[in-house]
Amino acid sequence: MSEIALITGATSGIGAACAQVFAREGYNLILTGRRQERLEKLAAALTNQFKVKVFTLTFDIRDREQVNEKLEALPAEWQEIAILVNNAGLSLGLDPIQNGNIEDWETMIDTNIKGLLYVSRKVSAWMISQRKGHIINIGSIAAKEVYANGNVYCATKHAVDALNKGMRIDLLPYEIKVTAVHPGFTATEFSEVRFKGDTQKATHVYEGYLPLKAEDIAESIWFAASRPAHVNVSDLLIMPSAQASAGQIFKS
Numbered sequence: 001m002s003e004i005a006l007i008t009g010a011t012s013g014i015g016a017a018c019a020q021v022f023a024r025e026g027y028n029l030i031l032t033g034r035r036q037e038r039l040e041k042l043a044a045a046l047t048n049q050f051k052v053k054v055f056t057l058t059f060d061i062r063d064r065e066q067v068n069e070k071l072e073a074l075p076a077e078w079q080e081i082a083i084l085v086n087n088a089g090l091s092l093g094l095d096p097i098q099n100g101n102i103e104d105w106e107t108m109i110d111t112n113i114k115g116l117l118y119v120s121r122k123v124s125a126w127m128i129s130q131r132k133g134h135i136i137n138i139g140s141i142a143a144k145e146v147y148a149n150g151n152v153y154c155a156t157k158h159a160v161d162a163l164n165k166g167m168r169i170d171l172l173p174y175e176i177k178v179t180a181v182h183p184g185f186t187a188t189e190f191s192e193v194r195f196k197g198d199t200q201k202a203t204h205v206y207e208g209y210l211p212l213k214a215e216d217i218a219e220s221i222w223f224a225a226s227r228p229a230h231v232n233v234s235d236l237l238i239m240p241s242a243q244a245s246a247g248q249i250f251k252s
Contacts, residue, residue, distance in 0.1 A: 002052065004081050005225075006030040008061060008119055009088030011038040013188030014138060017218035018085050023050040025222065030078060032057045032070075032088070032119075061088045061115030062107070071122045080130060083225055084123045086116045086137045089160075091153040091194040105152045112156035113163075120167065127176050134177040136221055137164045141184045141239060145246035157182075168234060177232045179224045184239030185249065186212040208251030209242035 092104035127133030
């Protein structure tokens, strides 16, 4: 069987773009997400276009029992995962700390940190038994800089940055690569989710300049994944040319 890539949060945006790129490169795929219909539609399209095998798993990454149950139920041959892309994540709200919505905080922490840990713990154990593998964690410019009203979201992505470094140390003796990819402004469903379906606010985020596309990040992830065995891209920060920092965008 061809090598296998597991991509979390594959129903849209960077996750779906990664599925497209890895299928193009001949990988069989395990795609996870909460929206079963979208997963099945993507799987059918990739199977038809690239003739790869696709296994879909529908679960909420925040639910540890679901994560373990779904992953443990994979057939043995599908547990031989070569690449894990920890893509599932989100931001909710854009409020100062004193006005923050605690439910939003918990959703971001449970998804961006704990969900990543649940999947990584299971898959890294399989990679250790193989003595090979590559974990790619999707962070953010918010992992490097804090911006106004980004407080908890930035904290969760700082945690991803720290976990990436910790994984790299812990998995080093097993020849497992670990990479962080940190996008700047990227036009996906991210802002629509952050503003809870307010498309006007979401669209305004990307007006007046050319943001990154999900495909830009997916190709960068593929670059990191396709380096020779002795090369590990540990940390990659990617921003549109119109962006200088987390809070500085040149809009024409």
